[in-house]
Amino acid sequence: MESFKASGVYTKQAHVDIPEGLYEEEHGRNGFFGRVSQLYHTQPPVNWTDISGDLKPKNLPSLFSHPDLKDDFQTILANTDCELSLGTLTKSLDFFLRNADFDELYFVHEGSGTFETIYGHIPFVKGDYIVIPRGTTYIIKITEEAKFFQVESRSEFEEPSRGLLGPNALYDQTAKFTPEAALGSDQDWSEYKVRVKRLGEITTITYPFNPLTAKGWKGSVYPWKISIYDICPIMSHRYHVPPSGHTTFVAKNFVVCSFVERPLEDKKHKVLKVPFYHSNIDFDEVLFYHQGDFFSRDNIDAGALTFHPQGVHHGPHPKAFKAGEDKLYTDEYAVMVDTRYPLKPTKWFEENENKDYWKSWM
Incomplete structure (x- = not known):
């Protein structure tokens, strides 16, 4: 149990009416x-x-025009729980991604496009957070040069408890976007490569078909987005x-x-x-x-x-x-x-x- 004490000069309420000169x-x-x-x-x-x-x-000043970030991501800060990165995509990827190390959170600083995932397609615009569960296969399609702040997490991204604020606090649940089942849009490539990240290393798996083959899904693990x-x-x-x-x-x-x-x-x-x-x-x-x-x-x-x-x-x-x-x-x-x-x-x-x-x- 907390035991509040006080001494000397202090305010009746934290952050309110701070004495002049303090x-x-x-x-x-x-x-x-x-x-x-x-x-x-x-x-x-x-x-x-x-x-x-x-x-x-x-x-770090704004570095999205840095040549190291053109169609690439650079990790900037990391610990055992998460890695933070910046990246710019000027064109659509010609390979698929699957992260076996981390759940992923992309924040769209600028730009637009679509995350095509095994669960369906998630269009994105400036200000969107896109949550990609670990193990999800996806590809990023770009319609306007996109700048991302990315957070990779060893654990799942969960929503905070709303407690006494009620279920409509923070944002209405209908503001969340979840994808409808859909096949991958590219069906005429000669081969399809999936880059799987595990223990920080990349393994490439090649298929003769688009790996986004799911015609339906159900459950509580799926990608989704919310706009800031x-x-x-x-x-x-x-x-x-x-x-x-x-x-x-x-x-x-x-x-x-x-x-x-x-x-x-x-x-x-x-x-x-x-x-x-x-x-x-x-x-x-x-x-x-x-x-x-x-x-x-x-x-x-x-x-x-x-x-x-x-x-x-x-x-x-x-x-x-x-x-x-x-x-x-x-x-x-x-x-x-x-x-x-x-x-x-x-x-x-x-x-x-x-x-x-x-x-x-x-």
Whole structure:
């Protein structure tokens, strides 16, 4: 059972009416799902003059035009539970895919096309999340150059419990798209190759027919999609809802959250409008910026990504408090991945990151 205590200067309600000249930090456990305290500092905990070591906040600028991403994916961060990648497809694949290592989640940053799967076809457009269960055979058809943020997971992607919010919260279940059974559209190739990923290696299986041969299916394992634009955010005009309230997918040892357009908290109630300072003490945090005005961040463009390791504070950039003072709503869309165990940047990440990002709070 929790045993709340308090000492010194503090607020009646977290994130509300923070005393002039003080800065609130949220010291929470288990991401934003566990026990928590707020501290009220005389200095912002991000007002450092130097950081030496591996825990510097990191940033990848928008790199979808990078030659290494043309018709390919690059893994940027990974641990034993998940791998995060970026990729651009300018043309349809001429081979099929089957992942025997991971369940897959594709977020469409830009573009359009169709995932043709063994369960049927899933058309996609900008803003779609496409969930592909492990072992699903599929091919990606492109109608407009597509840019993806991909999350591969050792465990299944599940929807969060809606609890006392009821079954219609977050998004209506009818907003989910599931495919109707259909054969693969290409029936005149001389051969069809399926690239199967297992233990990080590729085995290629060749067929004389299109492997998307299912004329029907039933069950509870199937690919599906939901648009980030169909997500209805949890909000309160009198309380700053923590990121856990914006969870879209739950997997083993990590979550995926969606930040979407919403009214901001009411100024007359003196509610904090920008994210509170925190240090992710049990989780690493990755944010992929999709679109909008990211007013809590300086010099972050759509398509960029930030990585904040557990143990080092982060929060609004210095200009954010003033910028958000009179804002009535946020039009930003972003995807967050919070992982229980540390993520390791790949060599490609380290070669392309903005190494001065940690200085942006100074």
